[in-house]
Amino acid sequence: MSFLTFFTATCFLLALPGPTNTLLATSGAGGGIARSLHLLAAELAGYLLTITLLRLALGPIVSDIPLAAMVLRVAVTVYILCLAVMLWRFRSRELRGSAPVTFNHVLLTTLLNPKALVFAFLLLPLQAGPFELVPRLAVIALLIVTAGIAWVTFGATLGRGARRLGHPDLITRTGAVTLVAVTGLIWVQSFLGA
Numbered sequence: 001m002s003f004l005t006f007f008t009a010t011c012f013l014l015a016l017p018g019p020t021n022t023l024l025a026t027s028g029a030g031g032g033i034a035r036s037l038h039l040l041a042a043e044l045a046g047y048l049l050t051i052t053l054l055r056l057a058l059g060p061i062v063s064d065i066p067l068a069a070m071v072l073r074v075a076v077t078v079y080i081l082c083l084a085v086m087l088w089r090f091r092s093r094e095l096r097g098s099a100p101v102t103f104n105h106v107l108l109t110t111l112l113n114p115k116a117l118v119f120a121f122l123l124l125p126l127q128a129g130p131f132e133l134v135p136r137l138a139v140i141a142l143l144i145v146t147a148g149i150a151w152v153t154f155g156a157t158l159g160r161g162a163r164r165l166g167h168p169d170l171i172t173r174t175g176a177v178t179l180v181a182v183t184g185l186i187w188v189q190s191f192l193g194a
Contacts, residue, residue, distance in 0.1 A: 010140055014115070018114075021151045029158050029162065033153060033156045036101075036152045037149075037152065039152070043107075044141055048141065054117065055124070080179050081179070084175075088176035123136075
């Protein structure tokens with residue numbers, strides 16, 4: 001895969017709504033940009049750790065044992081749905097004192113994010129060794145932070161609009177609904193791909 005194709009595909013993948021992006025946007029909407037920037041470190045650590053683990057250990061297991069892939073998918077679904085319930089129950093009056101999205105939420109969600117599979121097995125050359133992957137991993141890291149800032153900013157913009165309209169609960173409720181929709185899409189894609 002050429003560098004341009006890799007770069008373009010990485011940009012598009014990170015721009016797509018997903019569980020991590022939903023949490024970043026929800027945090028931006030509820031807490032603002034400055035209070036959400038630390039979550040980018042959780043996102044970056046989550047993606048890089050997952051890509052590394054997938055490449056080194058889990059890839060062979062998941063590809064050899066189909067039941068392992070199903071168990072992993074169920075675990076991801078349960079976690080994301082629990083996050084959606086938590087966001088749905090979070091009230092706008094609670095946003096002033098605390099953030100609905102924590103560092104640990106973003107880290108764990110990113111560790112379980114299906115996009116990491118795409119990075120690990122489709123966008124990075126399978127035959128490449130660890131040192132050969134460093135330049136592409138550096139590009140991925142830069143784009144993860146850039147996309148994360150964009151999602152936080154997008155969420156902050158939507159949050160200001162929701163508060164101006166007098167419906168601040170839309171912030172967390174929209175995040176909850178989006179998480180459920182993303183989970184549904186993951187399952188639909190897995191059934192269509194099977």
